[in-house]
Amino acid sequence: MANSMPACAETISDERFTAIYHLTASDAEASDRAWDICLEQTVEFPDDLIPTRAIRERIVGRIASIVKLGRDRHEARIAFPVDVAGGELTQLLNVLFGNVSIKPGVRLMGFELPASLANRYRGPRFGQRGLRERLDVWDRPLLSTAIKPMGLSPKELAEFAYRFALGGIDLIKDDHGLANQSFVPFRERVTRLSEAVERANRETGLRSAYLPNITAPADQVLERARLARELGAGGYLIAPGLAGWDAMRRVADDDACGLPIMSHPAFLGAFTSSPLAGIAHGALYGQITRLAGADATIFPNYGGRFAFSIDECRDIVRACNAPMASIAPIFPAPAGGMKVERTRELCAFYGRDSVLLIGGDLHRPAGDLVANCRRFENSVRGAIGVPPRAERPDSE
Amino acid sequence: MANSMPACAETISDERFTAIYHLTASDAEASDRAWDICLEQTVEFPDDLIPTRAIRERIVGRIASIVKLGRDRHEARIAFPVDVAGGELTQLLNVLFGNVSIKPGVRLMGFELPASLANRYRGPRFGQRGLRERLDVWDRPLLSTAIKPMGLSPKELAEFAYRFALGGIDLIKDDHGLANQSFVPFRERVTRLSEAVERANRETGLRSAYLPNITAPADQVLERARLARELGAGGYLIAPGLAGWDAMRRVADDDACGLPIMSHPAFLGAFTSSPLAGIAHGALYGQITRLAGADATIFPNYGGRFAFSIDECRDIVRACNAPMASIAPIFPAPAGGMKVERTRELCAFYGRDSVLLIGGDLHRPAGDLVANCRRFENSVRGAIGVPPRAERPDSE
Numbered sequence: 001m002a003n004s005m006p007a008c009a010e011t012i013s014d015e016r017f018t019a020i021y022h023l024t025a026s027d028a029e030a031s032d033r034a035w036d037i038c039l040e041q042t043v044e045f046p047d048d049l050i051p052t053r054a055i056r057e058r059i060v061g062r063i064a065s066i067v068k069l070g071r072d073r074h075e076a077r078i079a080f081p082v083d084v085a086g087g088e089l090t091q092l093l094n095v096l097f098g099n100v101s102i103k104p105g106v107r108l109m110g111f112e113l114p115a116s117l118a119n120r121y122r123g124p125r126f127g128q129r130g131l132r133e134r135l136d137v138w139d140r141p142l143l144s145t146a147i148k149p150m151g152l153s154p155k156e157l158a159e160f161a162y163r164f165a166l167g168g169i170d171l172i173k174d175d176h177g178l179a180n181q182s183f184v185p186f187r188e189r190v191t192r193l194s195e196a197v198e199r200a201n202r203e204t205g206l207r208s209a210y211l212p213n214i215t216a217p218a219d220q221v222l223e224r225a226r227l228a229r230e231l232g233a234g235g236y237l238i239a240p241g242l243a244g245w246d247a248m249r250r251v252a253d254d255d256a257c258g259l260p261i262m263s264h265p266a267f268l269g270a271f272t273s274s275p276l277a278g279i280a281h282g283a284l285y286g287q288i289t290r291l292a293g294a295d296a297t298i299f300p301n302y303g304g305r306f307a308f309s310i311d312e313c314r315d316i317v318r319a320c321n322a323p324m325a326s327i328a329p330i331f332p333a334p335a336g337g338m339k340v341e342r343t344r345e346l347c348a349f350y351g352r353d354s355v356l357l358i359g360g361d362l363h364r365p366a367g368d369l370v371a372n373c374r375r376f377e378n379s380v381r382g383a384i385g386v387p388p389r390a391e392r393p394d395s396e
Numbered sequence: 397m398a399n400s401m402p403a404c405a406e407t408i409s410d411e412r413f414t415a416i417y418h419l420t421a422s423d424a425e426a427s428d429r430a431w432d433i434c435l436e437q438t439v440e441f442p443d444d445l446i447p448t449r450a451i452r453e454r455i456v457g458r459i460a461s462i463v464k465l466g467r468d469r470h471e472a473r474i475a476f477p478v479d480v481a482g483g484e485l486t487q488l489l490n491v492l493f494g495n496v497s498i499k500p501g502v503r504l505m506g507f508e509l510p511a512s513l514a515n516r517y518r519g520p521r522f523g524q525r526g527l528r529e530r531l532d533v534w535d536r537p538l539l540s541t542a543i544k545p546m547g548l549s550p551k552e553l554a555e556f557a558y559r560f561a562l563g564g565i566d567l568i569k570d571d572h573g574l575a576n577q578s579f580v581p582f583r584e585r586v587t588r589l590s591e592a593v594e595r596a597n598r599e600t601g602l603r604s605a606y607l608p609n610i611t612a613p614a615d616q617v618l619e620r621a622r623l624a625r626e627l628g629a630g631g632y633l634i635a636p637g638l639a640g641w642d643a644m645r646r647v648a649d650d651d652a653c654g655l656p657i658m659s660h661p662a663f664l665g666a667f668t669s670s671p672l673a674g675i676a677h678g679a680l681y682g683q684i685t686r687l688a689g690a691d692a693t694i695f696p697n698y699g700g701r702f703a704f705s706i707d708e709c710r711d712i713v714r715a716c717n718a719p720m721a722s723i724a725p726i727f728p729a730p731a732g733g734m735k736v737e738r739t740r741e742l743c744a745f746y747g748r749d750s751v752l753l754i755g756g757d758l759h760r761p762a763g764d765l766v767a768n769c770r771r772f773e774n775s776v777r778g779a780i781g782v783p784p785r786a787e788r789p790d791s792e
Binding site for chain 1: 404405407408432437438439440441442445446447448450451454455479480482484485486487489490491493494495496497498499500542544545546547548549550552571572573575576577578579580611612613614615617618635637638639640641642643645646661662663664665666667668669670673674675696701702703732755756757759760762
């Protein structure tokens, strides 16, 4: 039947984007494996049954190159039609790594989008430059911390937020475990913490931002984002692994939200846990996170309590900054068991255009959070060669 | 400061749910690693800095047991407070596997929810029994296929759908790559394919259902689901790995949608690609998928073009059927390079309460789709010991 009917594929443009995979495959297998990806990610149909030449020529992926990397390792570059991905992030992710995610020995290393496809996405609303403008911090890495531990009352957490802001922390984010639990309800928490940070800002003259966690049920993400803005929040924390990548994209695109976004890596660990499968660190925490609208991407720093290597962290930094059509660079935000004592090393590695996130350790030594924050800031300033901030008499 | 303030944690109930992890850890490390999960998944705060006893006692996870499985392998059961997970699927997933997903050598094997927590979720609207009622098929596995290849026009795809329904396929789902591309727009596709299946049903007297793919941008999933129902669709296909787990839950819970859901594994492969990390097959494709509202869970069958083992498939079947408070059992739906020739083996392994999904191979031999479908059905009937369906003179 199908052979005699005009195929719709003929209307498709021939513009392509490129996905880069590393394959566990022998020299003999590599080209069959690459061709299998071309089919699997598009028609998902047996080669010999593809009904028309137009589908074969215009829908199916094309092998752009196969390069041997080592014994049983090959890099395949596959060119997929832009029109197959269309304008939806869900479908772009599907073409990049939908079914092949389930096949053994395929790792998505990255992708290259022509401007015509990349420009279908706004990406980060602020990016590095926009976020610096909001915070009016130009000469050093941004400082961030997390509101925790869970179990304190909103009032107690607000006291922490106040002190963090007084101490000069730029981005004060919720712990990603603070959702809308009965003991720390979203509206009360956001009201109190926004007010506390604003109060500190009036005292310091700084522009610290409180970023509540808007990781939430599908129908409440946008609602919480808009509510948070009304209540005076200065940004959002969202975990795309839990809420969905496109939920983050939707918030970033929404003019009624319009605040900076930090993305959190919760539930994403499996993507990078095997070097032979999943998605490479830069592609996941850099490219995809950026395309999906985050202004800063939190990921586990090397040498902390997680397991990323120094090269994997470098890959993320590179992907945050590499050219990507009109999509702005975003901040890498290393986190996870970081300590003030490592500031010099972190600044040397991540440079000025990063967000340094210290959570629990900022409470050490216990007793004077404001002093701890200032120590953090001055340590960063010292490491990057910027003079200490002048004390203001009214900032406690 | 915090030590002198009353902690909110005191208001939390002591009811717990249990998560089961396999750890790559020596005998000496196992208990520290388990304790680390207790902290990481709740307070995410250094042990010695936890400000109150109430937080330590009521918020932090508890080690219920640690059992040695083998050299450097331990099973840890951790009991987390029900109130920390609250009533949101995003936060439950976060407690189960948020940050620990990023730590090396931790695999989530499954979880046990008390009725009070499980009952906060509707789970599948239909489940096995409800789906059988809708289709009026009681005595055999359900038959399913996919509408493809991408690149044919909606009209051509509708012709396939018509023939599949005429041939007696119960669940005729979109290929998950059919989104809302310019060459196969959602509304036109769903209109034509729903009409085609309905026309075939009038001829056969059967109740075949067409399930369009509603994997879509965050703000369009529910809209497409409702539209599809208006246009006559008989169910939904959704890929929670792309759209978000809670997007599927939201559709299942929505009375204005109210159709059966098949979940698709696209983009989920990394979760199971390493036996030492990620989430076990049954927990992911069984427990989580079920909790998130699917009525049938598609996964790659063993021995096809993907890589699941026979034991991994068995784990999924078990998790689809195991008691889970008031949440109904769902259909395992093995797929991926399946062939009619394997029907007997598949029926023996998966039993009557399964959905057998044959995609491309149902087009083989080319030429008579209706006959191929009948061969599939009769092969299943033969394997399960049910007589062949009587031919109706008006069914072509």
